Amino acid sequence: MLQIFLLLLPGVLSNQWRVSYVSLSPVCAARGSNVSINCRYKYPHGQQVQRVMWCSMRSNHDNCVNEPYVYDSKSNNNQKNLYIVDKTSNCSLLISNIDQTHSGEYKFRFITNDDKYTGDPGVNILVDDLKVSMSRSRGNGSTIVGDSLNLTCTLSCSGNLADVQWFKNRDLIRHSEPVLTFSRITAEDSGNYSCSLRNFKTTVSEEITIYIEDVTEFPTILIIVVFLVSLVFITAAVILIRRRKAIMKEKQAEEREVKDSLYSTIQPQTNLHQKNHTGYAEDNKNLPGAEDVQQEDEVQYSSVTIKPKELLQVSSNTEQEDDSTIYSAVMNG
Structure with missing residues (x-):
């Protein structure tokens, strides 16, 4: 909503001198924008305006009687972004590309061929x-x-x-x-x-x-990570189990080879012993008591059972018995 400030001179002819700032006060401006201070002024009939000015209270004081001015119709040093619309009744001021240095209070002053007048108070501009x-x-x-x-x-x-x-x-x-x-x-x-x-x-x-x-992605990522980790563990476990099974099979194969080797070594010796025993029995079957000795040997052979797992132990025991027999013979001798 626009507010109109009427500034009147005291006295009988005060209504003949007037400056009206048709603008919000204070004026709030965004840095880089254009700001217009709408202004109208009035003076006694028959007089002519000779000079119009705008001043800023940042660089001036009181009623802008003295320089400097931000705008002066008789000066050639006016800023290009400041101008007055005309010298009759419109005193609007336009500030283009405004910045923080333009903040402050502004007042309009004009001089006729008979008198001078300043619109006070002025309009405040805030730039942010x-x-x-x-x-x-x-x-x-x-x-x-x-x-x-x-x-x-x-x-x-x-x-x-x-x-x-x-x-x-x-x-x-x-x-x-x-x-x-x-x-x-x-x-x-x-x-x-x-x-x-x-x-x-x-x-x-x-x-x-x-x-x-995007929190909806977190559960999906977590599920994928858990799945991948689980897959790695499962794969490692399967590989380990297969490797262990392969090692067990290799060990079992080696044990079978060792057992077969030992059994094949002992079997010929057993057959040879049986052959010698048979020849001995045939040679001595005509001797007295030979039949009883043969039967006794057959009973002893029939009672001996050689198991593959005990081959090494039997061989060891046989060697120990042979050593004991030799030792006993030596001692008796």
């Missing part, structure tokens, strides 16, 4: 940078997929902004509202966001970064 604020449904903590989130383009000295344009990763988004709403945010919405006044990219704010955590 646009900022992006963020609000989300879950409050503190990280933002995850499915959350609702709002980005608001703000100016600290102004309650509401009109036309705003948004940028994502410095690319323009077709959106003109000061609030950028994500009702259900996704991982694709991650990025760097900034805003500016519409058609004034020079007012662009600093970027705010949004990183969206």
